[in-house]
Amino acid sequence: MLRFLLVQLLLLLGISCFSGKAAVSLLEERERVRERGALLEFKSLVSDPSRILSSWVSTNDSGDAHHCSWFGVDCDAQFRVSSLKIVGGGGSGSGRRGGGGKFNYDLGGVVDCFNVSKFPFYGLGLRRICDAKVGKLGGKLPRVIVELRKLRVLSLPFHEFSGGIPGEIWGLDNLEVLDLEGNLFSGKLPVSVKGLNRLRVLNLGLNRIGGKIPDSFSGLIGLEWLNLAANELEGLIPVFVAGFPRLWGLYLSSNQLKGKIPDAWGRSNCQNLKYLDLSGNELNGKIPISLGNCQKLRVLLLFSNVLQGVIPREFGQLRKLNVLDVSRNSLSGDIPSELGNCRDLSILVLSNLEDPYSSHGAAFGHRESNLFRGSIPTLPKLRILSGIEFEGEICDTMNTDNSCKSLVYVDVSSENAPKFTFSACDSQISNSRQLNHGPTAYLSFFLSRACLRTKAKFLLVHRSRNDDAHSVVKRLENARLLSELNSSLDETVSSSSVQSSSENLQANAAESPSGEGERESQNQFNSIEIASIASASVIVLVLLALVILFIYTRKCAPRDSYRIQVYERREIRVFTDIGVPLTFQNIVKATDSFSAGNCIGCGGFGATYKAEVSPGVIVAVKRLSVGRFHCIQQFDAEVKTLGRIRHANLVTLIGYHASETEMFLIYNYLPGGNLERFIQERLTKSIKWKALHKIALDVAQAIAYLHDECNPRVIHRDIKPSNILLDNDYKAYLSDFGLSRLLENSETHATTGVAGTFGYLAPEYAMTCRVSEKADVYSYGVVLLELISDKKALDPSFSSHGNGFNIVSWAHMLLRQGRAKEVFAAGIWESGPHDDLVEVLHLAVKCTVDTLSIRPTMKQAVQLLKQLKPIG
Template sequence: MACRTETLISLLLLLSLSLSLSSLPDDSAEKSALLRFKSSVSDPSGALSGWSDSPDSAACSFSGVTCDPSSGLIVALRVPDAGLAGGLPADLAGLAELRVLNLSSNRFLGSIPPSFSNFSSLETLDLSNNQLNGSVPRLLASFPKLQTLDLSFNRLGGLIPDEIGENCGNLERLDLSANFLVGGIPRTLGNCSKLRSLLLFSNLLDDVIPPELGGLRKMEVLDVSRNSLSGIVPPELGKCEELSVLVLSNPFNPMRHLDDSIYGGIDDCNYFQGGIPESVTRLRKLRVLWAPRATLEGEIPGSWGACESLEMVNLGQNLFTGEIPRALELCKNLRYLNLSSNKLTGWIHEKLPVPCMDVFDVSWNQLSGVIPKFLSDSCSSSPLLADGSSSEYYSFFRRSTLAGTSAPYFDSGGDDLVYHSFGRNNFTGNLPTLPISTDKYGEDSVYALLADGNSITGQLTDVLFGKCNGLKGLVANFSNNLISGVIPAEIGGICKSLLVLDAAGNRISGEIPKSFGALESLVRLDLSSNRLQSETPVSFGNLKGLNYLSLARNNLSGSIPAGLDSLPDLKMLDLSSNSFSGKIPSGLANLKNLSALLLDNNKLCGNIPSGFAQVLSLSAFNVSFNNLSGPLPLNASTIRCDSVIGNPLLQGCHVSSLSVPPADQQADGGNSPIYADSPPDSTPSGTSMSSSGFSSIEIASIASAAAIVSVLLALIAIYIYTRKCAPRFACRPSGRREVTIFTDIGVPITYESVVRATGSFNASNCIGSGGFGATYKAEVSPGVVVAIKRLSVGRFQQGVQQFHAEIKTLGRWRHPNLVTLIGYHVSESEMFLIYNYMPGGNLERFIQERSKRATDWRMLHKIALDVARALAYLHDHCVPRILHRDVKPSNILLDKDFNAFLSDFGLARLLGNSETHATTGVAGTFGYVAPEYAMTCRVSDKADVYSYGVVLLELISDKKALDPSFSSYGNGFNIVAWACMLLRQGRAREFFTEGLWDVGPHDDLVETLHLAVMCTVDSLSIRPTMKQVVQRLKQLQPPTC
């Protein structure tokens, strides 16, 4: 019996051991899956070199692998930023208990394998910053335990699946930003009750922000910027009690470090309706509210809750009206407030915590009163945005903002720059003392105070600069005000840290203090357009860091200080319109960085130093209207005849050269840079008229006759060119020469600078002409080029006041694919608009010259989408709605990267009822005008759709709208009829430009052709809207690799 018992016990022990062994994890299976993963990817950096198939090497010991200590199974695989490349292998699905998969910042391609649905225990999936394409997989609903999903910075397209919100009870972080996702934001995301961070920025999403997101009570960060969203900002977001960061729009590209050819077509603006709901501004934990350039309107909410957490608010470049809310005075932690470029009125109150703010910008509004002496209580010492995501947003926004302000003038590192801008308002009263708290002082702090473009009076007193020496640097811009008096004689001692002083366009008188030479930190000095007199101090030669000096349009006299030629960093020297005498210092030609030298309208004499012939950096040179003599420097490519006129004794330029552009410029349409032409060949200076034997009377007679003939020829040429390029009334009474500016481009633009930069609208600078007038290229400052559209005054029936109102309405609108209206001038005798200059020409020239470049379907698609977006914005987001009425290739401009921009928008509104725009009896151009518009003059957005359809047909074909090859088909046959004929006959392939069918996806090409034809059908109800065109083109987004 005992023997049987012992046998039974032995059997039980053996069975237990067997069961125990069978329950051990199959390490070999998981190891094999990892080794297959290794073999299927490229690993140039050897990140996986330690993964060995040796029997002594366990999978749990592999780098990046984590195993559960109790079960021994692999629960985490982390191999980020390792340079791995290839497709995501389906073999990884063999890791059935995987909880964390992080393969971010590698170079994985292809789509996410369906086999990943086996990861039922997955809690973190991070595949960000790769090159994955395809769509967001619907299998995400298979991950009930998922807490973090990050697929950002890839090339995923298509819709965000609704299934993403059907099984997301544990999801805390969802990041799908920086992809090519289209459609709307799924309303099902409102089911993700634990979601804390939702990042969808930089996609192609449209539709609206779903109000269901208000159900995410734990959400802390919401970023939907850089899409094409519209509608209202849902007040339901006010239910998100934990919301800390809300980003609705963002002009700063977070993908600037990535390939522009991939991400360059992503829109950077949402276009909302209405304003910011008060329910949002009352959120107690709100730290960052970022919504610039989002077409928001109405009044800024007056209630901001207790706002003890509020630190950053950016509502700039919108349409807000009313006053700055008094409630913001209670926001003691507010460090960043940007309300610039709105239509705000009223006063700034002294309790607003401006002295404690790193960034305060209320420029370009209609604020009035005095800039107050703010109550500078000590600033809050609470840490700013201490948590991770909020801190990242604060740093990025602050750094991006300051990079576009005064930062280029100095090197502060940006971290300790305090920037306060009150510019371009209606402020009055005396100059303010520096509104900066003592808590912001320090040897590492740089303070920028901008109050330009107001009606501020007072003097540049010691009080203004009294705090200067407590800073690392001071940037002060008080230009274009009513400041008078003299510059403090002690300025060099009381403000040694002065970096930038711009006091141009004031009434400052007296002498320039000699103590300026002690300002060794000075980088930029602009005292132009004042009433300064006497001589310029020689001590300027001590300013070794100076790179910009303008003393133009004063009453300065004496010689040009010799010390200026010892400033190695000097790039811009403008001493024009003074009474300087003596010679041009030859040492100026030794300044290797000098790009602009403007000495015109003085009393200088002697020769132009020969050394200027070798100054390759010089792009702007003007010594006209002095008393210079002698020959021009040989081979001086930067010296043009119109930059030396008014020097009767100067040799080398003929009279005809001063008025008539050279033949090569005539043929080129005036595209040459203003200062880039070489002077015409000149008669050698040694040649003497008297050596031919003529008497003095004969010489005088010949000279007089030659002068008369030359002048007559010049007048005839001027008449011909101005009739062609810039028709005008013969009589122009003088009027106010004010230029209204909508967009600050970093340099002042005045009526005089426009006239000077265009050579008084010289035909040599004309780059195009149309029904509204001629367009000129103008370099208003060294390296700063704009386009000036000089309008034909007689064509506009409105009065000056109505014209002002219409243009100001156009100046409000901003879109990435609209040419930026920088500013304008209007008077009874002169009208011109100032636009940003596009170096890539227009689409008409692009089409004509397409044979010079390889056919690129992605480029053509992008141009089509850019233009469609611009028209959709004009039709759907502008109030009142803007109809273009003359969409054609010549009105579509391109930059150097072939981004497309629509021009001449809104100008048709300025025409009287009897006026025409081009060659038809209505606004428009033959071949592009919708048939119903041409017959009835009935205006609608569908007429623009028709014109767009014709442009799209031209873009993808080798034909013009009214191509000569259509003549054999009879009258009335055009590109629309040709497209319809080829589609009916099944010959669509013949429509496309040479080579396009070979490189582009055939189905998408045919769909694009169908879309263009749909835009041109006779029935207005069948024609799509431009918003529908945009949506369809997004669905036809070509592959990115």
Template sequence: MKRNLLALFLLLNLFAFSFSRKLFSENAFHDETVLLELKSSFSDPNGVLSSWDPNSSNHCSWFGVSCNFDSRVVSLILRGCDEPQGSLHLPDSSSCSSRLGGEISPVVGNLSEIRVLSLAFNDLGGQIPEEIWGLEKLEVLDLQGNTFTGESHGNRVLNQGLNRISKDLNPVDEKPKLWIQRFLANFGKSLKVSRFSSFSGNAVRGIELRKLMSFNEEEDGVTPNSDESPGKTGLYPIEIASIVSASVIVFVLLVLVVLFFYTRKWKRNSQIQVAETKEIKVFVDIGLPLTYESIVRATGYFSNSNCIGHGGFGSTYKAEVSPNNVLAVKRLSVGRFQGDQQFHAEISALEMVRHPNLVMLIGYHASETEMFLIYNYLSGGNLEDFIKERSKPALEWKILHKIALDVARALAYLHEHCSPKVLHRDIKPSNILLDNNFNAYLSDFGLSKLLGTSQSHVTTGVAGTFGYVAPEYAMTCRVSEKADVYSYGIVILELISDKRALDPSFSSHENGFNIVSWAHMMLSQGKAKEVFTKGLWETGPQDDLVEVLHLALKCTVDSLSIRPTMKQAVKLLKRIQPSRL
């Protein structure tokens, strides 16, 4: 009897293990590969899927994709045009700029964890893949607004309004509730649908359903075999009762375990849906509402054609939200502060940092899969490009002096007037933007502290860029405002000369030779005028040029006590300020 009980207990545990393993096993097919194959089956003339690039980001951060905590795809929403509220009429295709074409690849059937699939209002055609109907966890299927042809797989058509389906389903002849219940019984599960569209030939009839959660269930009765009586098996009633009780207890425990894990997964999925709320936190009113959809659409869904700059924290895109409102959107790499209260607190603190020579932070968006900052757009580009392309030597000194003074004022404000003081830690020409009147604006202030050094492209282990990082900061990782002063001095040397911080022409010298070493060498050899860019020495006031050169070298000395403050730099530059442009 004990052996029988032990065998039954082991059998029940084996069943529990097999059931749990089957319930929670993950499909070995890689979801990222599925998405890339699905992308290849679409035509994408407007770059809607330009972010689907495995070399630049994780597939869970791609546009329209949401994942669970195991990086399995649970939602794919690629709606071409939003349907007007309360209507089943397809929007005018001429007003839509974000449609996908082609057919749905059968590979979509390998997204075994997907719950929501919406490809509505695109230019998709062909037949709906049979593999879609095998997605057991699919809860919402929205394919309306396309041009699918062929048979519609019986009654298994969800939310396919405005498709061309050849087979006449004739649902109007039956009660909708019974028709839906038969569909649900065929699937063996409950489905939640926002709109169920029925078809009769080419006619489309919308049946609004708030919630469908019930389906017919059949219970199988068990009739005990009269031959298997206690007398024949050698088991007494109390032994049978013990076996049954043990079985019930094990079954209850299994049910509790299953419910526990299912509840955890449900909560995780709920958290993902909450985190994916597409909200924009706006600090500055620009005269029109800003939404997640309007910002992403204005960037061309972060297409390369709208990219205007790359940096250590992400790429920046031009976003024309209206003819009179052009913004710059810095798309950040999703890091450790995603959705964290500290991130929101740091961003809110940056909103209070305002100065005429700082790029204005208009708002931001932060979720589990997407983070970006919204700034005012400056049409003059950045200082790095200006230095490469400058072509007005007659106005060179006035322009260069103005840029140097504007940047000095911005840094003096961050160091002297912010509480606590803000250290930039990555001052370089590409982080200095210009407008059409050569007014200079410092960008990316506060991001080094906000995102941490792990998000920087620097290989020194500190925030900053090779050639611009102060030596004491690179060696000790201890940063102060004097590190910003050093970087500012490097920028001034680049501004007045034709050399870069680590110019290729320095390769013939010893290791560590940079623009500072080169400028000191020129001075020691009596060749100060050779430091300045072509035509500047001849047209500019030479005494003032020498003063600016000495200021730059003083900013880059090794001794922190000798380096001036940015307030002192502003004072000197104002004293030698030329006449206005």
């Protein structure tokens, strides 16, 4: 009897558990349907003349999750919308007025997100470039967007949304990124942001938002990047803005802010601050000396305010400072010699007669009232110097000191400096990606403004090629660009070059002809001068020998001893020697600080960048999302295991870096791109069956190796065309193997979702979260179907078939109906033996059946493909 009661009790518990799970599943399905409806309503309420949202198509059923494949929409493992990211650019409008404060701009017909010539320093180092072909959405931002309750990223920059930002958005509990830059939003900021406890990025720059920065923002303590620049904000800068502990980028330029810069900066919470732009406001008082404590600061822009006093000597503590612009204020006093400690300082703008907020070079807004005294300290990396109203020598002694060697542009009117003209300019530096960087942006600004003046006074300084430490200067006549100076300089006696790492500008220089009396005096040396020259030569030779010895010993030192010298947090662990040293610094430099211009792909684990670490030596760097990998020790252990995996059809893991602030993996670079791009572009190429068979076999061999020969075995979990790379001979390489397991083992919280991409997930994996090798087999079957057909996994053409219909359902249907030929893309059916092609189709279909026991192993798939190898 007791046993019977126990059985009944267990049955009841099982039924209850099953009912609970069913109820949860039903609830989640309702949420997905509701979110899809919200997206369709969003589409119906916005203006979309460029048909950006054309892929957002309604279906007749309510059970699918196809909205996760719509343009700009990303979902989590439960197919709930986690990200809505659509970057606009132009093309649909005929021009508009945008921005606030001093910014008036027209985006009609331009390629950039904003007109760079009118915003020379906006968002310096972080501004983005977008394509006008994308078009723009317009109208009011629909409130229905708050129905996406799992939304973590809302990014709709550079469109034409107007009116106020819906108040409900400020209550989205999961929102981490709110990016509405470059729209036409007006109104005021909210008085309550109770829901945004997780917000990391708030980007509302280039809008028309007015009022004050509300006290409600004091609760956004997790902010890492705050951009409110180019609006119509007024009042004081709240003290709490200086207290965000994780903040690394703060942009408040071109508003109507008044009062003093909070002295609280630098006293407690600026340890992460790298970019601070307060230019173009009405700020007064002194520059806080506490800013000298923000030791990670790279860019400090304070120009076009009414600041008084001196440049704090404490700025000498900013060892990483790259750009300092304090022009168009009312500063005075000595130029602090402590600035010489800022060894990375490459741009120093002390005075500037040209208003950065005027597009025509006319005086506008704040006038230049700075008056400095003294000399510019030795700054070895100084490339751009503008100081029109200061007294004293430039670089201490221009003709003998090496501190001027890197200078590209100097704008002065000091009595000890010669005057030159620069006119007849009709060309400017226009590469907007280069203009994202400080040196190029400032150089372009000064040259373009000089071009607008008939008799601009400035000095161009070069280092001569023979390294004689002479700063050679020359009169510039009718030069259009710095890169054209080689053709405009006359009477060239000696040549020199100045090369920028980003703009690759070159110029020749020649010594100005001197009078006969000067030449005679130069040839007459007394004994003291001869002795001094001889002594200096000996010293230089000794120093040169020491430098050569130092470099030689570093090159010959064993790898382990070299690593000991590297700060542990910047160490790169290397598995494969590629012939050149890999350091954290040269990876960052080769990727241009992981700039968008070097990005060659984005995936669920992070973005991948192309990096030329040495001439002709290129690697691929996958920068991981640090927040997803919490345990560095576990991460190290897992990556070391992956580093031992070697196969001819797997990308090679060369090395990696892992710290609390940065993680990336270094792979061999494949020039052929990925399979996704190959499939998209093959309509323009003549692709034979032999090439497709080679790709299919290569991928199958790679997966089979992971399943059967690795110890421990590896289940990929995210096999898809974008994770399959090609070389120039169509040899295929599988990438991102092991990363799903790496994520699972590195996260501190329990992983309840699934890795992978919707459309390639095996049904049993998606439903139960249980993974096996057969899940990879299913994904491979989907890839194989894409490879031989002209369809995507979730092709829009399938929407008319109903619930859950995808490339697998389509292929199964055509094969059952005896229409196998219709599966193959144009030209493939004609290029290969029909029997072999049908066999491959049967293999793909068999890989994607629901019953796991019927699916072949990858080893069996390899054997079949080898039997079907094309002849010749």
